[in-house]
Amino acid sequence: MDPTIRLILAQGMLGLNNGVFYAMLSLGLAVIFGLLNVVNFAHGALYMAGAFVALMLYSYLGPWIGLDWLHIGFWPALILVPILIACFGMLIERFLLRWLYKFDPIYSLLLTFGVTLVLQGLFINFFNASGTPYPAMPESLKGVVNLGFMMFPKYRLFVIVFSIVVCFVVWYIIERTAIGARLRAGTENPELVKAFGINVPLMVMLTFGFGTGLAGLAGLLAAPIYSVSPLMGANLIIVIFAVVVIGGMGSIMGAVVTGFALGLIEGVTKVFYAPAANTVIFLLMVIVLLVRPNGLFGRQG
């Protein structure tokens, strides 16, 4: 195979791997924004918290409760981390965000910004700013797979496939099932839905929890790839916002497709001009804004 093409394919795969995190995080943001009209700035911090919770479940929980042999590994964490982060998200919704729905949505953006600073500050205090590796990569996912053009780590391939499935399931639930229809109705016309006997505040809380749970899941999936650090969400969240602007805010499909596509584009840019890789997403955002201010998949508004 031509070495240039091989390089492009290889960087494309690595880019797709970053795209997983763009897609899952912007999906969570789209769920929260599309249904609650809240821009959750804390999404990056919750992603970071997800990675740390996974780390703590493995290395710290045992000693804390006096059971030194206890290590909660990757597979149980795959269930536990999203649930824990979702619960935390629901606490934020119940005790902080709920008071702001009657004001301009900008206030909820500012509130979640404050939450971000608090979370980041706390994790820096307890774990210091440098990264820690996640020690619990499952044995079954170690090693590499031969893709023909490159040797690709098994774990990364698992992450790509797993997250495509998750994204599809979330899209299906919200756009195609009765639960999704109820959710969308509940945000369009809360009074009417209340009249049908549905507990709208509870539904809103669960939706927010679901979105943040996705962020936690992304954090857990990222932990074995990148090192776990308090600042891992800080720059990512801005990229996610650009992805969301490009995809069209509130569009579930737009979030997922744009997330994967931009990861891919970013990866391929590395082949041609590496210093531009950090900014290519933002430049694309500028172009999309000039041509389609509502984003690629955005509805009129």
Add this chain to the structure above:
Amino acid sequence: MVSDIVELETPEGTNARRAFPRVAQGVLWAILLGFLLVAPLFFYPVFVMQLLCFALFAAAFNLLIGFTGLLSFGHAAFFGGAAYVAGHALKVWGFPPLLGLATGMLFGAALGWAVGALAIRRQGIYFAMITLALAQIVYFFALQMPFTGGEDGLQGIPRGYLLGLIDLNQPLNMYYLVAAIFLAAFLVIYRVIHSPFGQVLQAIRENEPRALSLGYNVDRFKLLAFVLSAALAGLAGSTKALVFQFASLTDAHWQMSGEVILMTLLGGMGTIFGPVVGAFIVVTLQHVLSGIGSWVQVVIGGTFIACVLLFRRGIIGELARILRISSL
């Protein structure tokens, strides 16, 4: 947010009552001027200069959020970007101090024009997210360009001689230059707010469709406000670079954009003196708490949450409400 309606609600007030707002405003002006004159006698001049740079930054930012209703989440780009440009002009090109500051300010205006022209295509939170993303481009430039010094920042910026005569390495000389810059810029902002142009901006903030239907070119006014705010933020950043002889990545990072929002929110969006008070509180807090490391971030974040939940009008905004005054 404080609006002029508050004043109309006052029942036919006596003369004394009508004169009251002017007195209250006069008192705040007097406190500010008095503070500017005597502060270096009581406080470390560099600390007061830092206060003033951030107060100017917040006042410039408030012109946009408080008086035009646009939440920019990318103002660190103008503040930090101008700091780098002014620093480069002073250090490498050997510009005299005032020309260096003017270069930084001009850069802020030009960058503001580019960012503003793109961002005003969308409204509300979209506007905020777009400014944030565009500011991140500036951040990556600052990180990667050869002249910025990357992680180390741009160091050893010379203060030089004002007009070739006054040695700015003398702390008091530098202080009174910064105080003069702050006062001049603050007066410009005050005049802008009270000009017909400023009234149109406030009309856009209150009801954009109505301003549009009255025949105002809303986009043009928004863009002008954005450029003005970015230029003044650039002046603040350049001045900070001259004072500290240092431009760094922190000044261009999104957390700085957040901090300036906090300063404005805490003091009172849409008030004249609020951002100054907010900047003083936040900078002093950071100074006092600098010994506790990253707990400062937790405190700042907590303040943010408390502000948004409990007093959205800010300190000066609440004060104005208690005194039933429209403009403080």
